[in-house]
Amino acid sequence: MGYIYVLAGKPFLAALKPPKNCKSLESGLPEGFSERVRGRGMIHGGWVQQQLILQHPSVGCFITHCGVGSLSEAMVSQCQVVLMPQAVDQFMNARQMSLELKIGVEVESTETDGFFTREALCKAVSLVMDEQSEVAREVKANHAKWRDFILTEGLEDSYISSFIQSLQHLLQMN
Numbered sequence: 001m002g003y004i005y006v007l008a009g010k011p012f013l014a015a016l017k018p019p020k021n022c023k024s025l026e027s028g029l030p031e032g033f034s035e036r037v038r039g040r041g042m043i044h045g046g047w048v049q050q051q052l053i054l055q056h057p058s059v060g061c062f063i064t065h066c067g068v069g070s071l072s073e074a075m076v077s078q079c080q081v082v083l084m085p086q087a088v089d090q091f092m093n094a095r096q097m098s099l100e101l102k103i104g105v106e107v108e109s110t111e112t113d114g115f116f117t118r119e120a121l122c123k124a125v126s127l128v129m130d131e132q133s134e135v136a137r138e139v140k141a142n143h144a145k146w147r148d149f150i151l152t153e154g155l156e157d158s159y160i161s162s163f164i165q166s167l168q169h170l171l172q173m174n
Contacts, residue, residue: 012041013059015048054079061129063121064104066090071097074104074148080128080140082107084116102144104128107137 002119019028025045026034034043050070054062054077062079065086071093074081081104083094098106107116107124128136150157 012037013044013048013053015039015044015046015050018045061125063125066093066097068093075143076146076147078144080104080136081143082121082124082128084121084124101142101146103139104144105139 022028063082083106085091085094
């Protein structure tokens with residue numbers, strides 16, 4: 001994934017799992033990769049505090065696998081969002097975020113095997129990060145709108161209160 005940022009010309013932090021059939025993340029990276037990106041990017045093979053990283057003002061783009069937790073963290077961040085689903089519900093989550101809510105761009109997968117190419121990922125990152133792009137402006141505006149809604153003071157309380165009132169109304173009817 002760090003290679004994609006190199007192609008896109010952006011600095012990066014990539015928190016990755018080792019590729020299948022590799023004992024470590026380092027053994028799955030191309031030879032000399034760490035030296036080529038030194039000073040421009042970091043590859044981390046362990047757990048990271050994603051929420052804190054996404055809140056940092058220097059982070060501009062978040063490539064997510066579209067798990068519910070990661071999407072929740074993405075929604076309250078100010079990062080542009082690139083959606084790269086990996087399994088099961090993540091595909092539906094990505095479609096909802098990209099097509100319905102329009103808060104991110106989904107990486108196009110190949111028709112033959114469903115994999116993602118470096119070029120497709122680079123294109124998605126470039127699309128959301130290009131300030132001149134209509135797509136970037138649209139997803140940024142939609143993201144801000146949904147972030148403001150989600151962070152509305154008392155939002156959860158209002159839903160709980162409404163639920164309790166509905167239950168009380170049902171009890172009074174019986």
